[in-house]
Amino acid sequence: MKNSIKLTDVVKKYKDFTLGEINLEIPCGFSTALIGSNGAGKTTLIDVMCRISGKNSGDITYFEKYKEADDNYVRNNIGYCASNNFFPAEWTSKNVAEVMEVAFDNFDRKKFVQLCEKMKLDTPDSKKKKKIMKLSDGNKMRLYLAAILARNTKFLILDEPASALDPLMRDMLCDMFREYLAEDEERSILFSTHNIADMEYATDYAVFMANGKIVEKGFVEELKEKYALVHGSADILSKVSDRLISYTGNKTMFEGIALTENRSQLEKYDIAIEVPTLQQLSVGILRKAEKDNEVK
């Protein structure tokens, strides 16, 4: 399968945190979610991919042939959006449009205006335009998204695009993801999130991170077949806990995930075995990673 970015043995070291080794291919034509707890290394990984920060070792290949993020093709075809402010606070949407036009070959000003209108932002042509510093976090993110989606790119890399957005706008973001992918089969999206529930129906491939490492990855439909959600009465937990990858419980019930290959053994007990949602899967996988880390 084609990939839009490939990382081989990538390591990035800080004083108190190490990312990697990361071996990862983001499949081309799909939307990939980078899922992990706070501090898992999601932003570090994205920054290394976009050369915001360098790496200590390893190899990155863009679009299966380019080695440098600042290669003209790579630069023009990746739309990167940080979770924090990356336009000067004094700017308005007009400044954004002017600079994007100069900085990138494929910025479509008309499309930018349309996107601003769609997301209820001041357009570059509005009479009164708010400065970025006066915008709410949600509106700042809308403006960044408009700026990036107005470019004709092949690969979007978005750090926490949904966290500042309200429910309606998150729904619109999912629509915009699917529209972006439908317009051109060679396009891909990578976005990080620590709240996957709202993005479940806009996620094709999931990468789970904990403590600077990738702990699981795969196409969502395959992961849902690989793992099962198991829940039942608290008194049954001791009989099945060996077969659970991770679980949580109280005096009334327990809930956990298991490998579906163990289904037949689990079915002997009076418990519910279901297909997990991506959210439930994330909780189960990240809980396991946390437990493994404590043991270390």
Add this chain to the structure above:
Amino acid sequence: MKIYQNSNEPIYKQISAQLREQILTGKLKEGECLPSIRGLAQDLKISVITTMKAYDELAAEGLVNAVAGKGYFVNAQNSEMLREQYLRQLENALLTAIDSARIAGIGKDEVISILSALWTTD
């Protein structure tokens, strides 16, 4: 197309079932192109991979044919295949009936006589 997002039936199965019915009943005709994978995902507000899995399932059954770079096209459906499909449905329905009979302690002969009675009255 109708999709239940909170059903026990996986979404890809719901899609393949509805398309299968349309193909077998001739609503989708031989040579017709299915909607593009990413276009259908967009319209149904679901992931690309889910639509893809539904289409792959139909292709594996021989109902549609994937043409690289073009899309998925409906294959010629022979009546034998249609019969095969209904036969499978019939078997499943009978298995459910047998389960109910076992739970209620109803014997094979009685089940057959119920079937005969239903058959003639229908």
